[in-house]
Amino acid sequence: MILFPLCGFAGVFNIDVAFDAGMAEGYKSAFTAAVTFWESNIIDYRVNTGISALSINASVAYIDGQYGILGSAGPDYIAYGYTTLAGDTAASYVCYSTEGSMTFDSADVDMMISNGSWGEVIRHEMAHVIGFGTLWGLDLFGDGTIYNDFYVDGSGEYTGAAGLAAYQAEFDPTATFVPVELGGGSGTADGHWNEVDGGAGLTGITTASGDDMRNELMTGWLNSPSFLSQTTLGQFYDLGYEVIPEPATIMMMASLAAAAFWIRRRISYMA
Structure with a gap:
C-alpha cells in the first residue's frame, strides 16, 4: 500500500472501476450496480481530501478453486492526515483509500452468477476497498500513531x-x-x-x-x-x-x- 498526505478540496464520493483485459463482458454489469449501490449510501468525505475518485482495478483469476475463497480485495494506495472531520470536535488521525483492487476466483464466478450471489460478493469486496476492515486501527509508519483508531487486532x-x-x-x-x-x-x-x-x-x-x-x-x-x-x-x-x-x-x-x-x-x- 502506497501512502501520501491528504490535501486539496472536498468532493462528492465517486468510484471508478477499470476492468482487467480478460474480464468477460457478462461479468461487468454487477460492478456497475455495486458502484451505484455504494455511491447511493456513501455520498461525500467528511474532510477536504483532494480525492476526485476512488479507482478500483477489477479482475477474475484463479485463487483456490471452487467453494473456497470467492474474492480478494483491499486498498493499494491511501491518503492520510491529522485533521478534524466534519461533525467532530477534535482532530484525529485518518486515512482513506484512493486506489484499490478486487480479484474474484475464476472457478467460482459462474456459480455465483447462477445462484444470484455475484452482485452481493462484489458489493462486499468493494466495501473492503473503500476501507471496511482494511483501514481500521493502522500504525502506518510503525511509530505508534494509530490511524482510524477504533479497532485493535485480536480484540474482537x-x-x-x-x-x-x-x-x-x-x-x-x-x-x-x-x-x-x-x-x-x-x-x-x-x-x-x-x-x-x-x-x-x-x-x-x-x-x-x-x-x-x-x-x-x-x-x-x-x-x-x-x-x-x-x-x-x-x-x-x-x-x-x-x-x-x-x-x-x-x-x-x-x-x-x-x-x-x-x-x-x-x-x-x-x-
Whole structure:
C-alpha cells in the first residue's frame, strides 16, 4: 500500500472501476450496480481530501478453486492526515483509500452468477476497498500513531462511535462494542462483523424486523440474501465518509432503542 498526505478540496464520493483485459463482458454489469449501490449510501468525505475518485482495478483469476475463497480485495494506495472531520470536535488521525483492487476466483464466478450471489460478493469486496476492515486501527509508519483508531487486532471489539450507536439501535442496546470476527484465519478475522464460524448457523442477534446478523453484508461468510445494516454505514461514517442516513439519525435511533471472503491489509511504505 502506497501512502501520501491528504490535501486539496472536498468532493462528492465517486468510484471508478477499470476492468482487467480478460474480464468477460457478462461479468461487468454487477460492478456497475455495486458502484451505484455504494455511491447511493456513501455520498461525500467528511474532510477536504483532494480525492476526485476512488479507482478500483477489477479482475477474475484463479485463487483456490471452487467453494473456497470467492474474492480478494483491499486498498493499494491511501491518503492520510491529522485533521478534524466534519461533525467532530477534535482532530484525529485518518486515512482513506484512493486506489484499490478486487480479484474474484475464476472457478467460482459462474456459480455465483447462477445462484444470484455475484452482485452481493462484489458489493462486499468493494466495501473492503473503500476501507471496511482494511483501514481500521493502522500504525502506518510503525511509530505508534494509530490511524482510524477504533479497532485493535485480536480484540474482537469495534468501538467507533457511529458504528456502535447504530449497532445499539439495530441489534443490542446494551452493547459496549460491535463484535468483530476472530475466526476464519487471516483475511477473515479482524476484518468482518462476527457470526458463527463458517456462517453455519443463526447468531440470534437480529434487527427489529428479524434479520439475523448472519445475513449482514459484511460478515465473513456469504449467506444470501444479504442486507446492509446501519451498523456498517455507521462504520463508514467513523472512517470519515458522509453517509445516508445522517449519523445524527443513527445516534437518535440508538438513544431510543458458507464460502469465505478474503481481505488484504498489506502496506508498503514510501521512503
